[in-house]
Amino acid sequence: MRKIIHIDMDCYYAAVEMRDFPELRGKAIAVGGRSDRRGVISTCSYEARKFGVKSAMSSYHALQLCPQLILVPGRMDVYKSVSMQIREIFHRYTDLVEPLSLDEAYLDVTDCTEHKGSATLIANAIRDEIFAVTGLTASAGVAPIKFLAKIASDLNKPNGQYVITPNQITDFVKDLPLSKIPGVGKVTSQKLADIGLVTCFDVQQYPRVKLIEAFGKFGHVLIERAQGIDTRQISPHRVRKSVGVETTLAKDIFTLEQCHQVLPQLIQELSARVHRSAKDRQIHKQVVKLKFNDFKQTTIEHRSDAISVNMFHELLKQALQRSQGRGIRLIGVSVGLANIVQGQSSDPTDNLTQLDLQF
Incomplete structure (x- = not known):
């Protein structure tokens, strides 16, 4: 069993803006493009989320849901700079760091000797250091495998963490909604529901052959995830596809x-x-x-x-x-x-640009 931590910053871009501009704190804000230019929300504060505002929503729709919403233009150079500070903290504990974006990453701390090797204490320490250095809060999930660590990091947001120990995996996945599994979006979730599959337990009882016939390679993945299996290792150099x-x-x-x-x-x-x-x-x-x-x-x-x-x-x-x-x-x-060419690596966060976010 490995010791995997998934760190996910809390409403990252919006949190950076509220840190740098105190007058925005406690208000419904969103980082995104102007509504009169078909802008799209990148992320928003938790105050805005109470009104139904969420990422990838049009700024126009967001303002309809929350008329007092404050739209803030993005500052990608600042977000990247803060992200590098956060990564430096990760590497104090392990070299096995797999960034997923500017604001989240997997860490394999199996061989880390800090805090007596406790992944739970290491995750707490990392979150404390992130706050001390950047003034930002992070949430963490701790588990023996990647997909459960990612799910766990979302369970006590914001500024919290959740631990799934090896002997808790079977019970945890039994009632886990399939929609919580990374890679299962709205369309796939509906297709699964149409054949009576809503939880991992449902998949455990479903004929494997039928699931593979219906979903191909992803059917194999679903079968494994439903049993709490994820053999993927941490990839320090994720390759751009x-x-x-x-x-x-x-x-x-x-x-x-x-x-x-x-x-x-x-x-x-x-x-x-x-x-x-x-x-x-x-x-x-x-x-x-x-x-x-x-x-x-x-x-x-x-x-x-x-x-x-x-x-x-x-x-x-x-x-x-x-x-x-x-x-x-x-x-x-x-x-x-x-x-990728042998010996070459790529940083996935290079894919994030002003153009992509429509600022």
Whole structure:
């Protein structure tokens, strides 16, 4: 059994803003783009969440739910700088740190001798140090495996932690909703519910063959998670699998010609980002993403070993055929990257840019 800690900062971007601007403390605030420019919420304070405001929601909708909401433009350079301070604290305890984003990471502290090797005490110490250095609070989950550590970190938010010991795994997963398992989104959760699968216990009783037939490789993952199994190790150098850019449009567009006016700038930015951060990686596919004005989205992809403007135009044309008359509010382009070159590593937080967050 390993000793895994998942650290998750509490409403990170919003917390940094409230730290730096005390007049915002205790108020409903959100970091995101302006509502008159089709902005999107990146994160928000807990005061705002009480009104139903949440990440990825349009700023316009957020203001409807919470008229007193204070929208704050993002400061990615500050968030990255604070994130580096937090990572330095992690590395005081272990070199086995797997960042998931600027504000969360897995740590394997199995071989750490600090605090008598207690993962519970180590997690507490890390959270205390983060607060002392940055003035920000963090929540933690402690478990023998990754996916349970991640689930546990959300159970006592904000500024708390939850521990799942090895002998508690069986009882914990038995009643665990499948929707809590990382990777099970709304669509998958509904598909599972349609066949009577709501908890891990339901999956334990369900025929394995049928589950694999219905969900393919992910069926295998579900079977393992439902039994409290996760053999994934901590990966200190997570490898980027794709590079992409997207933009939320000021107004809905409807025609292919209008899309073609937006596409060149996106492709130019994508090419620059690939050259800047993944120039030694081989491209293996191109992807176009459209989000419609009902917030549903579609993606079209095709195998490709280089960025092809013509390919993006063709994929865009195919994606637009799925609009069914709906307006388009967001266009994105990306490339999938082949396996990493030996000896090369990549920082997943490099994928987070002002463009992505629509500030």
